[in-house]
Amino acid sequence: MDDADVRKVREILFRRAGIELGDQRRYLVVERLGAMARELSYSSAAELVQRAPKEQLDEAVLEALTTHETSFFREPQVFEALRVHVLPRLIAAARPERRLSIWSAAASTGQEAYSLAMQIHACFPEVHGWNVRIHATDLSARVVSKIDSGVYSEWETRRGLPGHLHGRYLVRRGADWQVVPELRRWVRGSQLNLIDAWPSQLHSLDLILVRNVLIYLHDGARWSILRRVRDVLKPKGRLVLGSSETRMRGTELFDAQRFGGALFHGPPGSEDDLDQTRPFRVIPELAAPRAPRRTQSSTSVTTTADLEEIARELRRSAEALKKVR
Incomplete structure (x- = not known):
């Protein structure tokens, strides 16, 4: 060329x-x-x-x-902050309507959207009977076609997905794994170019994730997208950006608040609302971590990463048991 x-x-x-x-x-x-x-x-x-x-x-x-890199529970500190601090408050605010609306923008093949679905379903059983919708959009028609099917390879499920969630929310489909129907009903994939007009269903959103996409766009596109994000967030809604995107032009349109290792943005004046909203008690899932999986074609080997994951799950379970007692 x-x-x-x-x-x-x-x-x-x-x-x-x-x-x-x-x-x-x-x-x-x-x-x-x-x-x-x-x-x-x-x-x-x-x-x-x-x-x-x-x-x-x-x-x-x-x-x-266009970049399609993604994995389950990417940047774990973000999901931990969502579980402990942000989602309890958003759910409390949404309780009168029993409706939770989330948008995973630039979702690629959908692992981020399904990570949210698993986390919400496992940690917040109150919402099981609610109207929960997780919009997962991406510029690429090819990757979006995978979202609604919820089918992932063995390699994809091994990237970031904790064993106990794998066992609870995925079922075998030949050589691959498929997300259970209950969560697939929550997640809807669709093609969307962020610089084009947005569909009407993307409004009054409780949570928006636009991670690791704005860094590739020109300055005017970034500002326009962030301005429109502010307009479709609920007054107590929250925006999550990539770790390298939190100081770019357009973020001044929001109030910023840090929880642990993650930074969240909300509409102006929403910081006090978030602090004053009393969360209900959340008891994390206490299921023991699953043993390393075996497949018909190969024998799984317990790696250092497996042992570290098991250790993390045991620590979480111990901490949760202390809180229950």
């Missing part, structure tokens, strides 16, 4: 998704677009850029060059 080809790709990313692709990431264009070109029966990335119809090229660029 020559400079003109790369410049054309960068212009597509900027126009269609608000993404700024620096010169230092040129290698990504060649590598990822080359693989997409072969999939679409072009001989090279250069031929794809030069000969593909406009709409096909736009979609190929977006599919190939």
Whole structure:
């Protein structure tokens, strides 16, 4: 690919998704677009850029060059702060309507959305009969198609998912695992470009997660998205950004509050509301950690990571038992 080809790709990313692709990431264009070109029966990335119809090229660029990295319970300190501090208060505020609305933006294949669903279902049984909706959106139609099915490979489930939650909320589907129907009813996947108009159902939201996506966008797109996020949050709602996104332009539209190792943002004036909302008592799940899984094709080996996970689960169980007593 020559400079003109790369410049054309960068212009597509900027126009269609608000993404700024620096010169230092040129290698990504060649590598990822080359693989997409072969999939679409072009001989090279250069031929794809030069000969593909406009709409096909736009979609190929977006599919190939947007980031889809995700895992279950990514950045555990965020989920711990949600469990202990934020979700109890949001649920208390939502109790009169018995309705909880959450948006996982740039959700990729949905592990973040299902992590939230598992955490809420396991730790807050009060909401089991509520109207719970977790909107999971992403720019890529390919990754969104996986969200509603809730099917994940063995490797995907081993990345961040605690053993006791795996045993409770996933069932075997051939060589893969599928999220149980009760949680799949809570989560709805859909394609959405954050710089385009947002659907009407994204309003009056209790919690919004826009993590590790704004860092790729140009400054104007970031500010516009954060302004609209503020407008669709409930007065006591909370926004979660990626750890490298908490000081960028647009965050001044919110009040910020830190819980442990995680920073949360809320509409102006909401910090006092959050502090004064008395949470109800939460008893964490006390199930013992599962033993390392075995599959028909291979024998699982207890790794250092497995032992560390088991130790963490035992510590959590011991702490929870002390609180119950």
